[in-house]
Amino acid sequence: MNTAVRRAEKPQMSIKLKHAPKPVPLASIKAIAENASGMLVDVRESMLAPHPRKNAPVFTTAQVGELCRIDRQRMHYLARSEDDLPQGTLRHSRSREFTLSETRVWIDRIGPYSKRPAGVKGKKIAIGNFKGGVSKTTTAMTLAQGLSLFGRKVLLVDLDPQASLSALHGILADSEVSDEQTVLPLIYGDEEDLQYAVQSTYWDGIDLIPASAALFGAEFFLPFKQSKDQSFQFWNVLNKGLEPLLSEYDAIVIDTPPALSYLTINAFMAADGLIVPTPPSALDYASSTQFWNLFSDLSESMQQVAPELAKSFDFIHVLLAKVDQSQAATPIVRDWINKTYEGLVLPVEIPTTAVTQTAAAEFGTVYDISRYQGSLKTYQRAREAYDRFAEIVDQQLVALWLADQEAE
Incomplete structure (x- = not known):
């Protein structure tokens, strides 16, 4: 028998460790976290060089x-x-x-864009999905940027303790955002509205309420306060805090945590519209069904907790995001999604392209690019999808403003 064949048939020897792995005490987690934070600062400054802060495109x-x-x-x-x-x-x-x-x-x-009528309030839009990695934060950011290019003034609210939306603005949550700059003072009852937390951003027309890991505290405080005070409406805190700001903004876009948390409940109960980004992959499709099941359970629970609550959404949309046409399963899962959520799926798809991947690696979006160095056709395909998405939402906002004006 050939020697090479005999060697190929010989089972591979397993690797034996000379020493057992070292235990990792809880106290060492702090060093890991500090190292990660320091590296993130270096990465951000490298990606945004020569300026450590983001600049809007020209x-x-x-x-x-x-x-x-x-x-x-x-x-x-x-x-x-x-x-x-x-x-x-x-x-x-x-x-x-x-x-x-x-x-x-x-x-x-x-521009030919209709203005929000005097005396008519802006609308609140929540971006939600209980699964991470579905382009939820990018959807919130690009929607705000797209609407701003239709002349709208937009407020972004970051409710995710991971603070990815804040990072897209060049803000590092762990070192640059204090608890007092987030929604926490409102949650704790120290503030009556969210005006205190609004800050301007590098993007003209967009303001931001940032997030930090401290937002996890809301998940303990809200149920605790509810248990002590049966009249406390734990689901209505954010809504009350945003209400005084609705005269200042055409749209308030809320980025939610990837879980059915108390902050997510507050966002959904405050929202006039809900957008659910859903990539056409089998796992994301399966996860989306869990989202709607849990959302249904939440709706039933809210009706029991607050029978007087008359909650309705002006619109609910499913957005096909991160669409990779090179994947054989994409058309199959797209068909599943269209059949499952018939009437809710938006007539636009957000593609996965080299443009979106490059922008994400640089803590940005397609709108942050002044001049794309790659294929112009690829850039236009990505940009046109986001433009169309923002245009659809903008047209609905205008229609809702006019309806509100007529109802007055």
Whole structure:
């Protein structure tokens, strides 16, 4: 028999450890956490170099015109005739660049977007799914960015103790966010509304209420207070805190934890609309059924706890996210989702592309990219999907504002 064959048939020897693994006491977890935090700071500063903070993208004349739904000729005419419109900055080859704030002035003045009627409040939208990794935080962020490019003023609320939404704004929760900057003072009853926690961001038109790991405390405090005070409405704390802010913002977008937590319940009970990102994979589809089962249980429980509660949503949407067309199972699972959630699935899909992966690796989104270095076609495919998603939601917001105005 050939020697090589005999060797191939010989069973592989198992690796024997000379020493038993060292025990890891709880006290050592702190060192691991500190090392991880330090590395995250280094990574963030590397990704955002040369600035440790994020900067909003800039826009060309053509891009501003596209956002305002006018052609380049009209754009040049208005720039010459309307002295109070931002002129941008002249760059090489006689081209001009506009900052985000300048672009939003053009959108507000020239864009064809309906304004929120005076006296009509903004709407609260929760992004929810009880499974992690389904693009929930990215959905919240890109929705806010997309709406801002329709001239809207948006407040983002980060309720996830992992604080991924805060990280997308270049904010590190463990070192840069105190408990007093989160929703916790409202939860604990130290504040009556959330105005104290609102902070501006690098993105004109978007404000943020950040999160930190301390939000886990809400999961103990809310049920404890409910047990001591039967009149306490544990599900209505966030809603009351956001109510005074609705006159300032066109939309308040809430990023929730990937679990049916007390904070998630507060977000759902406060929300006018609910968006559930669902990737077309078998495991995510199976997880989505658990989401709706638990959501159903929550609805029944709330009706028992508060029979007088008349809760309804203006809309509930299932968003196909992280769609990978190269996967053979994608069309099959897409069909399952469409049949299961018929009438709820949005007519737009968010693709997984090199653009979205690159942006995520740099603590950003497709909207953060001023100039994409790769395939323009790939970038446009990703950007157009997010634009369409934001446009659909924006159109619904406008319709709801008009309905509210007529109801007054």
